[in-house]
Amino acid sequence: MNQSGLPWRRGMRSLVWPVAALALLLAFNAATMPGFFAIEARDGRVYGVLVDILNHGSRTALVALGMTLVIATGGVDLSVGAVAAMAGAVTATLLVQAQVPWPVAIAGAVALGMCCGVWNGVCVSVFRLQPIVATLVLMVAGRGVAQLITGGSIITFESGPIAAIGNGSFLGLPVPVTMMVVAAVALQVLVRRTALGLCVQCVGDNATAARLAGVPDRAVMLFVYGVCGVLAATAGIIECSYIKAADANNAGSLLELDAILAVVIGGTSLTGGRFSFAGTIIGAMLMQTMTKTLYMHDVSAEIAPAPKALVVILVCLLHAPRVREWVSGLWRPRGGSA
Amino acid sequence: MTREGGLLLEAEGLAVRFGSVRALDGVSLTVRAGEVQALLGENGAGKSTLIKCLSGVVRPTGGRMVLCGRRIEPRSPHEAERIGIATVFQEVGLIPRLSVAENICLGREPGRRWLRGLVDWRAVRSRARAAMDRLGLGGLDVDRELGTCSVAVQQMVAIARALDVRARVLILDEPTSSLDRDECARLLGVIGHLRAQEMGIVFISHFLDQVEAIADRVTVLRDGKLVGSFEAAGLTRAKLVSLMVGREFEMPTGKRETTGERGAGSLLSLRAFGRSGMIEGVDADVGAGEVVGLAGLLGSGRSETARLVFGAETATRGTMTFGGEASRFTTPRQAIARGIGMLPENRKEQGIFPSLSVVENLVVSLRAKDGAFSRLAFGSQVALAEEFVRQLGIKTADVHAKISELSGGNQQKVLLARWFAMRPVLLILDEPTRGIDVAAKADVLRAVDRLRGEGTAVLFISSELEEVTRVCGRVVVLRDRRSVAHLEGSDITEASVLAAVARTA
CATH class of the missing domain: 3.40.50.300 (P-loop containing nucleotide triphosphate hydrolases)
Structure with a gap:
């Protein structure tokens, strides 16, 4: 990534529109709301609207990172919301009913996430099920399993360390933000410094050619779905630590759609191939900023999805090749006669 | 043959630019009724771009096209078909899961008299049969699923589709590249047959013997420019090749x-x-x-x-x-x-990763061989790619260009390099x-x-x-x-x- 600037610049170009949309939104907020950018440090931790956005957006962003990899292989994982709910249920149940120490509870939830992901990967790569079908099964079944684990009730717990995940801070930042940054950096390094990123893109771009070129397609699939499962479980743990309870019914609801949207807004194509983690994180933050903006302008939660959808559609349109051509044509008024 | 037929299509000074690349630079072409015109040139000479202009896939940035005295600006293959220019592309654009008849009438199914939205399937079949008849393939069951037919038959169906729109100009982009000898002969027979019906035919092929067998006139492109248009009769094969590559040439x-x-x-x-x-x-x-x-x-x-x-x-x-x-x-x-390495038969479906760059397409096997988690040395793989680009004479803006922007021959060289790199x-x-x-x-x-x-x-x-x-x-x-x-x-x-x-x- 050091020698030639070209591939970098190409990657940056697809980030232009999501970044522009985010900047525009932030500028609007700065103009209409004094103190939007104010950040205050108290008790070794930062507070402010921006910090809130980062904090609440990081859950979607975490899941969306895994979703980016899955989508880059040409698949999709609809089960992340259900996996998050199961992870929360397992955490709470282990803590309250099995009385295990908190690290064991977390390890159990993460392990469950990994198993779910690997199961999805096996369905897709070994049994050749369509990803949307394979993960739909777990999406529907997973929530039932979560109900089963919690016995149909909301399990509350009192555990300092686990509550600290959602409510504490690390190096001044809320813990979820730190987790998101760590996950993003680790994945970025793993994907770009090893052949993994290339393999993922190849499988997504042309699965037949990938197999004939010797790309370990099954291993790649198992890996990406596994990572997606682990990240979904992590998001589930964060969510249940916010409220110090496991709510099998509502935890992680619509998480899969938010994650997919974040990926798409970030410029990764649903047909697979090229992907961008940076774009995905910007996508997740753009959506969270929208939510926050609407909330702060007293738009009721019932109609909030409508203006949100407008922005999403706009950014997605700007990714369409046709619209891009047209927009770049506005800049260069030649053509017609050459 | 009636080589003095009326002027059908006239293109003048066509230009197309993709970014900074001039794919087509002031190329002119005339097509007469009852004439088979061969369009020749190396990969990347601009043949495909030219026919994409004529068929409305690409809009030229300069020049004009006149069909039967009327200025035309087709915006899509559909529109081009409607005004009388039908094109059979190299990658047959048909739908394998539909029947032969459905493919032939796709997009212009005859409606029922009392409700245009309902398809008159009997009319679909009879029209399809009529079109296949004109190609001498009347015996084929038009209800058969297209995907179960041989490539040659699929190619014929694509042509039948063109006939069904009553095209006056028929453009064939490498129609014989996946046919065997008998099938080629049959296709050439069909082309001769259509010529006799006063159609104007533009024919792209890399097979010079076929060009010699069928063409009345030969138009040669090189590097996006027109080299010239020649009577086929006076042209030797050696002369043709040297026109195409721009130098004396020996295999x-x-x-x-x-x-x-x-x-x-x-x-x-x-x-x-x-x-x-x-x-x-x-x-x-x-x-x-x-x-x-x-x-x-x-x-x-x-x-x-x-x-x-x-x-x-x-x-x-x-x-x-x-x-x-x-x-x-x-x-x-x-x-x-x-x-062991294998260069697969079908470059597009089994070989290339279309949205990835030349360098990524080139190093993928080398990298994948060491496993997905092997470390990647970015600089050295660019150097490797540049080495092969030079060695095999791959024409590309640079190694980070998307492979789908390259011509077929250059894509093939990249795939070869993929395996050469593996030793x-x-x-x-x-x-x-x-x-x-x-x-x-x-x-x-x-x-x-x-x-x-x-x-x-x-x-x-x-x-x-x-x-x-x-x-x-x-x-x-x-x-x-x-x-x-x-x-x-x-x-x-x-x-x-x-x-x-x-x-x-």
């Missing part, structure tokens, strides 16, 4: 004598090798530093044999010995780990020169020869007998999915291979 020659050892000493040996329902049984030996050809008609089992050796499909019969060890690969990865012990080449121009063909064959000189064993599959006889030191002839003859050294001539291919059992 590489010099057939290899067999140097490899036989039998037990050979690198790869197949004995009654096959898979039920796919290959009955093939015997073949390939030694290090030797090019062995697999000849046979389309469907005789050449590509299937290659896929079995490479592990893309798992063999169930006979034995395969590779490097002195009995081997049976179940995935290509296993074969690659042992030093394979055995390289299987399935139709390595399909759909690429003479100069690129020569480059590819030269590169293969160099690899052979370095001691690599090559299994060579080609539909062009001339190529097989020129390159191979030994030829295994397949028929009906089993090997039927082995030719060697000076016994390999077009006539002898053809005789073995055609001999009835």
Whole structure:
């Protein structure tokens, strides 16, 4: 990534529109709301609207990172919301009913996430099920399993360390933000410094050619779905630590759609191939900023999805090749006669 | 033929620019009724871009087109069809899961009189039958699913579709590249037939013998510019080639004598090798530093044999010995780990990663061989790619360009480089020169020869007998999915291979 600037610049170009949309939104907020950018440090931790956005957006962003990899292989994982709910249920149940120490509870939830992901990967790569079908099964079944684990009730717990995940801070930042940054950096390094990123893109771009070129397609699939499962479980743990309870019914609801949207807004194509983690994180933050903006302008939660959808559609349109051509044509008024 | 027919289509000074690349630079073309015009040029000369302009896929940034005296600006193939220009593209744009009749009428199904939205299926069938009749294929069941028909028939269906729109100009982009000899002859017959019906036909092909057989006029492009338009009658083949490549030109020659050892000493040996329902049984030996050809008609089992050796499909019969060890690969990865490479038959579907760059397409196998988690040295792989771009003369803006922006011949060279970079012990080449121009063909064959000189064993599959006889030191002839003859050294001539291919059992 050091020698030639070209591939970098190409990657940056697809980030232009999501970044522009985010900047525009932030500028609007700065103009209409004094103190939007104010950040205050108290008790070794930062507070402010921006910090809130980062904090609440990081859950979607975490899941969306895994979703980016899955989508880059040409698949999709609809089960992340259900996996998050199961992870929360397992955490709470282990803590309250099995009385295990908190690290064991977390390890159990993460392990469950990994198993779910690997199961999805096996369905897709070994049994050749369509990803949307394979993960739909777990999406529907997973929530039932979560109900089963919690016995149909909301399990509350009192555990300092686990509550600290959602409510504490690390190096001044809320813990979820730190987790998101760590996950993003680790994945970025793993994907770009090893052949993994290339393999993922190849499988997504042309699965037949990938197999004939010797790309370990099954291993790649198992890996990406596994990572997606682990990240979904992590998001589930964060969510249940916010409220110090496991709510099998509502935890992680619509998480899969938010994650997919974040990926798409970030410029990764649903047909697979090229992907961008940076774009995905910007996508997740753009959506969270929208939510926050609407909330702060007293738009009721019932109609909030409508203006949100407008922005999403706009950014997605700007990714369409046709619209891009047209927009770049506005800049260069030649053509017609050459 | 009526070469003095009326002027049908006139294009003047067409220009197309993709970014900073001038794909087409002031090219003019005239098509007359009752004339077959061959459009020739190397890969990347602008042939495809020109016909994309005529058929409305690409809008020219300059120049004008006139059809029968009226200025036209088609915006889509659909619109071009409506005004009378039908195009059969290289990659047949049909839908395999629909029937022959549905494909022919797709997009303009006849409606019922009392409700236009309902399709009159009987009219669909009769129209389809009429169109196939004009091609001399009246016997074909038009209800058959297209995907179950042979490539040749699919090609004919694409042409029938063009006839159904009552096109006055028919454009054929390499219609014969995936046909065998008989099918080619039939297609050329059809073209002659349409010419007699006062159609204007533009015909792109890399096969000069077909051009000689059918064309009335030849238009040559080079580097996006018009070289000239010539009467076919006065043109020799040598003259044609030198017009295309812009210099005097000679194909590489010099057939290899067999140097490899036989039998037990050979690198790869197949004995009654096959898979039920796919290959009955093939015997073949390939030694290090030797090019062995697999000849046979389309469907005789050449590509299937290659896929079995490479592990893309798992063999169930006979034995395969590779490097002195009995081997049976179940995935290509296993074969690659042992030093085997395969250039697949279908570049677009099995070879390239269209949205990735040249360098990514080139290094993928090398990287994947070490496993997905192997460390990547970014600088060194760019250097490697640049080295191969230079060595094979790959025409690309730079190694970070998307491979889909390259012409077919250059894409093929990138795929070759993918395997050259692996330094394979055995390289299987399935139709390595399909759909690429003479100069690129020569480059590819030269590169293969160099690899052979370095001691690599090559299994060579080609539909062009001339190529097989020129390159191979030994030829295994397949028929009906089993090997039927082995030719060697000076016994390999077009006539002898053809005789073995055609001999009835």
